[in-house]
Amino acid sequence: xxxxxxxxxxxxxxxTFAFAQEMQKKPAKAKKAMPTTDAEIQKxxxxxxxxxxxxxxxxxxxxxxxxxxxxxxxxxNGGQKGGATRSAKSCGAKEVKNEMTVAPKK
Numbered sequence: 001x002x003x004x005x006x007x008x009x010x011x012x013x014x015x016t017f018a019f020a021q022e023m024q025k026k027p028a029k030a031k032k033a034m035p036t037t038d039a040e041i042q043k044x045x046x047x048x049x050x051x052x053x054x055x056x057x058x059x060x061x062x063x064x065x066x067x068x069x070x071x072x073x074x075x076x077n078g079g080q081k082g083g084a085t086r087s088a089k090s091c092g093a094k095e096v097k098n099e100m101t102v103a104p105k106k
Contacts, residue, residue, distance in 0.1 A: 011098065013068045013098070025100065035092045036092065038064040038067065039064075040092075041069065041091050041093055042069070043067065044064045044091035045069060045087060045088050045091045046059070046062060047089040048091065049060045054080050054083065057093070058073070060073035060074075060100055063092065067092075067093060069088040069093035069096045070097045070099060071084050071097070071098045071099060071100055072100060073100050073101075074101050074102075074103050075100045075102050076102075076103055077102060078102055081098060081102055084098060086101060
């Protein structure tokens with residue numbers, strides 16, 4: 001019985017050691033620095049709009065002044081307009097003025 005307990009304890013210790021070694025091999029993901037200047041914030045927002053499937057073809061226009069992003073253009077629906085606001089906030093805009101109009105339903 002003692003041998004069985006000793007073998008199980010040794011096995012658990014080896015598994016823990018192997019897992020710890022594996023975790024040390026994986027490099028931590030570097031966080032991308034949050035844009036801080038108006039130009040950086042604007043570039044970030046424009047890139048998000050360009051990479052968005054729902055905004056391809058007719059991305060909104062954006063300007064940033066004093067950390068405040070102003071978005072203009074036409075959204076296909078309210079969800080797209082809200083998505084534009086969230087994208088701007090995630091790029092570090094202090095405030096977002098979303099002046100987009102929503103296209104009338106056909």
